[in-house]
Amino acid sequence: MNTDTKLHTMTKFFLFLGSANMFLVVILGAFGAHGLKERLSPEMMLIYQTGIQYHFYHAAGLLIVGILTFFLQVSSLIRWSGLLMVVGIVIFSGTLYLLSVTGLGWLGAITPVGGTAFVVAWFLLGMACLKAVGRNTQHDL
16 A cells, blocks of 8 residues: 555545534434433533533644545554544543433443543553654645
């Protein structure tokens, strides 16, 4: 696979993941606001909303990763950044969604793993941007 094909594939992949997660977060947010508001305690609703909030931030992050793959050379740092955002969404937001609707407190012990994935994802994205500065790329920043 040549570099242009790899670039095009990565760009589309992360833009799709970002868009799909934005779609999902809007549906889950509406479900929470209209379907769960009367069923969850205020504390559990706050937990659910925290899951929505971080899901949204990292769905936007996936769109940023997709856009940056167009402008920067494809690198393992960018790829891992995007993949860790997906892992973070599933683990962090997913456990908060499940915790809020089931009340299973042990799920809260797993949530920080997703938070760590988010932190590492943003760090790797920053490193990818720093490493790309000064490169003679086709799509220079």
